[in-house]
Amino acid sequence: MTETLEHTAFDVQAIRQHFPVLNRVVKGKPLVYFDNAATTQKPQVVIDALADYYKNYNANIHRGIHSLAEEATAAYEATRDTVQQFINAQHREEIIFTRGVTESINLVAYTWARTNLKSGDEIIISGMEHHSNIVPWQLIGEMTGAILKVIPVNDNGELIMEEFYQLLSEKVKLVSVVHASNSLGTINPVKEIIDAAHKVGAVVMIDGAQSTVHLDIDVQELDCDFFAISSHKVYGPTGIGVLYGKRALLEAMPPFMGGGEMIKDVSFEKTTWNDLPYKFEAGTPNIADTVALKAALDFVSSIGKATIRQHEDALLKYATEQLQSIEGIRLIGTAKQKVSVASYVVEGVHPQDLGILLDNQGVAVRTGHHCTQPLMNRFGIPGTTRASFAMYNTKEEIDVMIAGLHKAIKLLR
Amino acid sequence: MKSIAEIEEEIVDDFSLFDTWDEKYEYIIDMGKKLKPLEDEHKKEENKIKGCQSTVWMVSELKDGKVFYRAESDAVIVKGLVSMLIRVLSGHAPKEIIDAKLEFIDKIGMKQHLAQTRSNGLLSMVKQMKLDATVYQAKQE
Numbered sequence: 001m002t003e004t005l006e007h008t009a010f011d012v013q014a015i016r017q018h019f020p021v022l023n024r025v026v027k028g029k030p031l032v033y034f035d036n037a038a039t040t041q042k043p044q045v046v047i048d049a050l051a052d053y054y055k056n057y058n059a060n061i062h063r064g065i066h067s068l069a070e071e072a073t074a075a076y077e078a079t080r081d082t083v084q085q086f087i088n089a090q091h092r093e094e095i096i097f098t099r100g101v102t103e104s105i106n107l108v109a110y111t112w113a114r115t116n117l118k119s120g121d122e123i124i125i126s127g128m129e130h131h132s133n134i135v136p137w138q139l140i141g142e143m144t145g146a147i148l149k150v151i152p153v154n155d156n157g158e159l160i161m162e163e164f165y166q167l168l169s170e171k172v173k174l175v176s177v178v179h180a181s182n183s184l185g186t187i188n189p190v191k192e193i194i195d196a197a198h199k200v201g202a203v204v205m206i207d208g209a210q211s212t213v214h215l216d217i218d219v220q221e222l223d224c225d226f227f228a229i230s231s232h233k234v235y236g237p238t239g240i241g242v243l244y245g246k247r248a249l250l251e252a253m254p255p256f257m258g259g260g261e262m263i264k265d266v267s268f269e270k271t272t273w274n275d276l277p278y279k280f281e282a283g284t285p286n287i288a289d290t291v292a293l294k295a296a297l298d299f300v301s302s303i304g305k306a307t308i309r310q311h312e313d314a315l316l317k318y319a320t321e322q323l324q325s326i327e328g329i330r331l332i333g334t335a336k337q338k339v340s341v342a343s344y345v346v347e348g349v350h351p352q353d354l355g356i357l358l359d360n361q362g363v364a365v366r367t368g369h370h371c372t373q374p375l376m377n378r379f380g381i382p383g384t385t386r387a388s389f390a391m392y393n394t395k396e397e398i399d400v401m402i403a404g405l406h407k408a409i410k411l412l413r
Numbered sequence: 414m415k416s417i418a419e420i421e422e423e424i425v426d427d428f429s430l431f432d433t434w435d436e437k438y439e440y441i442i443d444m445g446k447k448l449k450p451l452e453d454e455h456k457k458e459e460n461k462i463k464g465c466q467s468t469v470w471m472v473s474e475l476k477d478g479k480v481f482y483r484a485e486s487d488a489v490i491v492k493g494l495v496s497m498l499i500r501v502l503s504g505h506a507p508k509e510i511i512d513a514k515l516e517f518i519d520k521i522g523m524k525q526h527l528a529q530t531r532s533n534g535l536l537s538m539v540k541q542m543k544l545d546a547t548v549y550q551a552k553q554e
């Protein structure tokens with residue numbers, strides 16, 4: 001009895017009604033949107049929240065005494081509370097709004113890392129990082145003399161943990177790894193990494209770009225020092241993201257950017273910084289998108305991540321089986337623990353050609369290196385075709401992709 | 414000898430026979446497969462026109478006041494598009510090439526491949542072809 005209840009609790013057709021863009025027709029075919037790891041589509045409640053803000057209470061926050069300014073400030077700060085609950089942070093001032101994961105990582109690099117690292121210190125990242133979690137550390141390495149070390153990846157696309165333990169030493173001051181890989185789907189054992197890194201006194205940053213939408217995030221349980229989120233990958237607007245940081249660390253860090261909002265007192269002789277979180281939010285922030293992010297997170301919570309995950313895992317399982325039945329296809333990323341990402345290459349076929357022909361069938365997939373060039377080199381390929389699934393995708397859509405693949409492969413070979 | 418505009422018109426006519434995108438792409442893929450491969454010696458770094466996803470190699474030469482191009486790509490559809498560009502531009506005077514509007518790409522519905530996205534090298538290909546022509550033009554003067 002409970003089983004049927006659980007089953008009916010998730011009605012994908014009802015979910016789809018919330019996403020207007022899913023009614024799009026592309027090249028004469030109904031849109032099949034499988035590029036969710038790049039960005040998710042937005043539910044009507046998010047679009048409404050954006051319009052509502054501009055229509056009814058647009059004002060600059062934290063400064064004005066008038067009613068609109070108060071309403072806008074309240075809505076902006078309400079999102080901070082929602083994010084705090086969403087990832088179970090201990091304090092609301094541990095939630096810093098940024099433009100996204102890229103900015104969150106750069107913030108930590110240019111404040112914490114720049115002031116705490118010195119020549120000979122080591123930073124550990126993994127072989128499956130997005131360029132956003134590679135390049136900032138290279139830049140900081142050039143400034144400070146800190147050295148970058150990389151946890152290698154095995155043939156299934158999993159981190160080789162023995163090698164990680166080999167790399168760990170007192171020299172390691174920072175470990176920054178991706179929670180779930182955008183190219184492979186691999187879920188990394190971040191809890192184990194965090195605990196081990198803490199034993200040698202290192203600070204740990206987690207790139208939550210892909211994990212936040214699929215997995216339950218509890219930053220206190222993880223005990224990570226920093227955690228980065230992009231709103232646009234969690235059904236929220238673009239241009240807004242989050243840096244979670246432990247309060248003591250954030251308090252000790254110098255500001256990232258100087259300007260309005262982040263100061264207490266300014267004189268030409270000395271300026272004092274504002275308290276957390278405002279110390280890191282210089283200038284007028286992205287108010288509208290921050291306000292609408294709350295609607296996105298509430299939407300996800302109202303359905304429940306566990307329910308969504310069950311649906312997405314079923315889609316991944318089905319897609320994996322169907323893909324494997326195609327001759328000459330090779331799945332890239334066969335880790336035991338995965339989020340709903342299916343990456344593949346087809347023998348003798350360039351991913352770009354596949355991408356163009358699938359688009360011709362209305363199917364939006366991602367082709368290329370997915371901003372993880374070192375990882376592609378590890379697998380000896382220039383790139384993959386990647387289908388990544390969200391709560392609104394269906395088995396029927398996977399059938400459309402598989403049929404499109406058969407057709408494309410026949411044409412291209 | 415047909416002018417660039419005349420060859421463009423021919424291609425637009427060819428494409429007007431197709432009703433569906435499938436047919437258009439089938440045709441382009443076919444042309445891609447038929448494009449004469451470039452010898453390996455030419456597939457070197459300095460001849461590369463790199464897009465984010467696919468690579469095009471191109472060489473050109475000036476013979477009797479006309480520019481001749483040869484090229485190849487690792488992706489078939491790009492190769493087909495490249496083959497059309499060669500059909501249109503190769504064998505013409507530098508000045509003609511520099512002035513070519515290449516409106517056929519839009520007319521046959523392939524404008525998206527010229528879009529300023531990171532994912533393709535076709536736009537860079539057109540630029541390189543024109544740049545080569547400009548260099549030859551300058552040398553002639």
Ligand SMILES: Cc1ncc(COP(=O)(O)O)c(C=O)c1O
Nearest residue numbers: 100101102130132182207209230
């Ligand atoms: C794993 C991972 N890290 C970082 C990023 C960068 O996120 P953003 O572009 O939103 O800053 C992405 C998204 O492309 C990603 O998938």
